Amino acid sequence: MALIRRRNSATFRLFSSDNTMTRMYEVYIMNRPVFFQENAPTDAHSLVIREPDKSTLDALPNFIREHPELNGIVLLSSDPEALWMNFCFGYREILAAGCVVYNREGSFLWIERNGKWDLPKGKVEPEEKIEAAAIREVKEETGIGQLTLIKDLGKTYHTYDENGVPVLKTTFWFLAVHDGGDTLGAPQTIEGITGVHWLPSPVPNSIQEGTYPSILALMNRAVTAKSDL
Template sequence: MYKVFVNDTPIIITSSLKKEKNFTSYNFNNINFKEILHQTKQKKGIGICLHSGNLESDWISFTSNFEVVSAAGGLVVNAKKEYLFIFRNNVWDLPKGHLEKDETTETAAIREVEEECGISDLTLIKPLTTTYHSYYRNGLKLKQTYWFLMHSDYEGELKPQIEEGITQVNFKKESEIREILKNSYANIRLVYDTYKQG
């Protein structure tokens, strides 16, 4: 299964015939891509499910409509079981950024977290998930973000990367996370939920 967010509305591409609650379903072979994208933008939160007979082939077909942009980021936990969040464009987010030429996803994830948060002493624990979201900037883009669970014992001052529009960087207690996620993106909630599910 693949899940692509258009704004915060999901398009699910799946080989499962299970009906998703409140989702409009289509056979992948019968879709008009532009129509599906337009419909997703109009529905505001109600998803679309595309049933596929050949998931990998249909995923390649689906992504051919975009310029795919690769990024990597991290969910950082400290010894107090607090989680590192950034505040950018009035929304809570996790640190992430584009891969540079010939850079691995692991290296990019650590570099981006360090740059955006002014943190060091990061240890990469394991891959968490990969998220997808589309946006329009000089053409239709599909951002594919590789997420990693990280740990840090850093106790110095955190410094937001202001030139990237980040105004706050904070470690948040677990009791604060659900409230923070109400003012975040669907793919960030997905990363956190993946972590919590183990």
């Protein structure tokens, strides 16, 4: 089940498993996952905070910055949706869209952006459909066309500061296939992109260590989705 709600420019999503109806939200703050959920985690490396208040939510970025040893934070609440909305109201939202692209050879499309391995994505234009934005961004950032969307991969959330304003970016992701082989790309250098590459899965450790945790988790999800086709 998925619930999408818009209010004060914030987008909220409710995740539920088929059997347990467990509600959970996940956002990356300074590249660390923060979970909003009802049930206690089994991961002993995650810090658990029970029923956090608004001041605790507002202090999360500084707390994570001061504790780089944390793998993640779990915020336990009897009402994760209300807690998530309370968190979102402190941010300006930006909507983006992107694709995990594979080709006929089974390779996946990666880019090098600002010194990190990444996937093509970008902001959704006003009145633009999410699916159209995802395809457009891939073409603009990589020069790769002939794309067909195969499956919705869900959304990712991460936060950052933009000129002192806290931003929550919601990115809609799709699995897409390129009707070709290892087609030569054209990096959009104005966006800080210096390389376009087709790589096998799994990628080497050097690339896994040089990308963002959210991107690595998304790629793993995409590989699973592709194998289920």
